[in-house]
Amino acid sequence: MTQQAATTTSPRLAIDPRLWPDVARVPRVPVRAAVAERLLRRIARHRGLRVELPGGRLLVPAPPSTPVLRLHRPQDFLRRVGATGLIGFGESFQAGDWDSPDLVALLTVLATAPETLVPTGAQWLRRLYAQRPPAAELSTAENARRNIHRHYDLSNDLFALFLDPTMTYSSAVFPTGRDGRPVASAPGLADAQHRKIDQLLDLARVGTGSRVLEIGTGWGELAVRAARRGARVVTLTLSEEQLALARRRIQQAGVADRVEVRLCDYRSAAGQFDAVASVEMIEAVGRPFWPAYFATIDRVLAPGGRTALQAITMPHERMLASSATYTWILKYIFPGGQIPSVEAIEDSTARHTSLRVESTRGYGEHYAETLRLWRERFTERADEVAALGFDQVFRWMWELYLAYSEAGFRTGYLDVQQILLTRPGATR
Template sequence: MTQPSTRPTARTSTAPVPSAPRHHPDPQRWPDVATVPTSAVRALVARALLRSVARRVGLRVELPDGGLLTRTAPPDGAPVLRLRDPDAFFHRLGAGGLIGFGESYQAEEWDSPDLIAMLTALASSAQTLVPPRLQWLRRWFTARQPLEQLGTPENARRNIQSHYDLSNDLFALFLDPTMTYSSAVFPSDPGGEPLASWELLERAQHRKIDRLLDLAGVRRGSRVLEIGTGWGELALRAAARGAEVVTLTLSEEQKQLAEQRIAEAGHAALVDVRLCDYRSATGSYDAVVSVEMVEAVGRRYWPAYFSTLDRVLAPGGRIALQAITMPHDRMLASEHTFTWIQKYIFPGGLLPSVEAVQETLAAHTGLQLTERQGYGRHYAETLRLWRERFAARAGEVDALGFDGVFRRMWSLYLGYSEAGFRSGYLDVQQLLLTRTGEDQQR
């Protein structure tokens, strides 16, 4: 089968950049990273699409001999996508779209001197990366989500455990001492920019949790249900207020460490950590809190998730959620697409839009969205701190048994997510849900 040409279409004075030796992915552990798919026609189409994207976005796509993919050079300071193995890159991109793009990065076939700038440029133009006249090509480049990832009760535990049960020690390498794996809320300067630093991260995570607990009206004697335990920090702070907490998780590793941390803090009598699917929640609660959990549910099961919140909420109670959101039109365009994030990071997930949340509430519950506030820039800074910490502790990641392909995968995941928030394509919001018609004066 004929391979597409990798000769440059433009020349610059840039000398070829020496490439570091590449590692060969373990085919048993990374079968789709170790194997390059072959389709000459799709590779040629992918090459033409990337050339078009580079011109419209102002992206500098460098080839191994120092040439450029585009005929004219982009402006100085343009973000750079540096192809180390163009043949493999275009075959992967043609065969798998964005999944192939991610796998090619894992295989060290492309890189960037400023990964975040490059990904942010792409995220900022996500809606127009494929021109409208070529949207019909999407069916060539996008796969459907596998049935085994749908958020059924049987699949949900496996989906959650595939991410959160990787290793508590791994997460401890890049999270702050609270072990909080969601957006922090930093203080802001007079211009509105978050003041983010590693030293501030622990306090910023407490600020986020305290705002959610305040939003839900949690105080001494409150009966609280938390859906999605994490490693227990929210339950700890609720218990410190004198609340009685039931917290649900599907991760055995998280449950063990959360129980240990809760016991060490002296709150074991107030917090009950249960290995339990949200659909099996029982009881009646004054406050329900859930942090970045709805994204893992899947659209088909949002009615069940929000109906559960409605069912367990006591009269006059309040629900405080923190959720990553995306624009409604992009959610609709991507809801049936199998993505690199779903394949390698969060199986079965889908980010909701605010409109989708409101539609689900109206159709399946007696709840309403009463308040919301966005913190997208704060998530970008949270992710930056995690990404830098993860990179700085690469040797310790290796010592835990994670190889170079995993490290590149995790770096791309953190950078991809950061770029989504920096571009404004993604937001993270704290939402207050209350029961329609009830007096919420508390």
């Protein structure tokens, strides 16, 4: 369900303060709200945004064809943004203070060169609202299961509503057209997910007799496809919801004799393996623990073995600038996470392991299309999401999360890579 399209003031949403304390509360920060208004005017002029106020008025002159930010409760929006910056921007959407007829187009404009949204001379304003991630969300061995629970244990039925039948929650690889761009469609998403998995297994040279460790089970599709190649697989997860469904799906696929699913932190992995596969797991590890993550892979990888990772990445400078900042995504979607850069992966493996990055392959446009298909399916089935017990604040939160992520890949602010790690000079 998309938010109300009218430019008149929308009815205030009844928000449960026990579930959403910071969404239910509107900060009283008149000076900061005034600063936020001046900044919004500047962004609207420089980025070509059409900021619509109640009654159809415009904040600044803008042509009708530009991306639209529709403010239903301007003062609430400005107070939230003035108090907590982009966290307040997200919470304001959750509360229904603003919306857009094309959310991805709006966010794409904002995600382009985000470091220039605030002028250089006003960067000191960040000190007013920037927060550090709370220690309780640092992905230590003690905290990691709780962080995973907050996202992946929401409901298997929820994820089934917008994922394809493979239940694969990571970027697909679509066929490409003559222009080299992905050709994506909802009916083709399952095949595109299998293409991604097969490319990763090929990268790790998984075949008959291979001993495979998967770090991050998801709902079991990679383990099933590896087992069907004749491999024996141990796959690790911290999500009890994923564990239960992955075991059922593996049993139904007829490969339970070749796949073992363990409720186990990656740091406790044991055994020796010819191949290690890990799909979009490193983002949940957290920067302080990347050395332990790669050291674990190095420890369990047999001589001559190969590691194939799929990782969301960002430019190194942006990673460094954002690594100590608490963001809306960290607060509400992926607590304890950090998106790495390719350079950070190269540095961490070089400093802490005998592994080296042998090759990388990026395909961020494919992730943008994957997210578009998920977002369209999620919004189309909003009534079914509600029937599972998820309230309007949650539904708007996930709509923003999916659109925000899609915009990141469309601008190149984010990328996704398949990365091969090997030991130099090793043969197999």
